[in-house]
Amino acid sequence: MTAGAGTPVAIKGAAFTIPADPAERPQLRGSACPSCGARFAGQRAICLGCGHRGLDECLLSPLGVVWTFTIVHQKPPGAILEPPYVIAQIRLQDGPFTQSIVTGCSVTDVRVGMPVVMTLYDTDRMSDGDRVVAFAFRPGTDAT
Numbered sequence: 001m002t003a004g005a006g007t008p009v010a011i012k013g014a015a016f017t018i019p020a021d022p023a024e025r026p027q028l029r030g031s032a033c034p035s036c037g038a039r040f041a042g043q044r045a046i047c048l049g050c051g052h053r054g055l056d057e058c059l060l061s062p063l064g065v066v067w068t069f070t071i072v073h074q075k076p077p078g079a080i081l082e083p084p085y086v087i088a089q090i091r092l093q094d095g096p097f098t099q100s101i102v103t104g105c106s107v108t109d110v111r112v113g114m115p116v117v118m119t120l121y122d123t124d125r126m127s128d129g130d131r132v133v134a135f136a137f138r139p140g141t142d143a144t
């Protein structure tokens with residue numbers, strides 16, 4: 001995964017923050033239920049926990065654990081990643097699940113329950129030099 005000069009812009013369809021300060025962590029955008037407090041990745045209209053309609057937008061924790069994962073060995077058509085790589089279900093510290101690739105370690109080092117932290121990586125560079133970024137999770141905790 002690479003980083004470089006140029007303004008980072010989110011890959012199409014993405015729902016995460018790109019901090020101006022590289023020391024700050026990116027965060028996924030989510031929905032929070034004002035009735036029961038449940039949180040979900042992405043935008044939802046109805047709470048899956050209590051059925052409340054009208055959820056608030058929120059930012060989700062950049063910390064989580066690998067809930068389950070698989071190692072991808074074949075490149076699907078149009079994929080930007082070169083196998084092998086890991087796709088995991090990540091349970092975020094504040095409750096929601098999200099799907100993500102896991103970077104920053106060998107695919108054979110990924111384990112269920114492994115602490116991970118959200119990170120950004122470059123997928124492409126636009127003609128004006130801006131970097132197209134996507135999110136991933138890498139091994140780590142708040143202290144790393």
Ligand SMILES: [Zn+2]
Binds near residue numbers: 035037038047048050
């Ligand atoms: Zn609810």
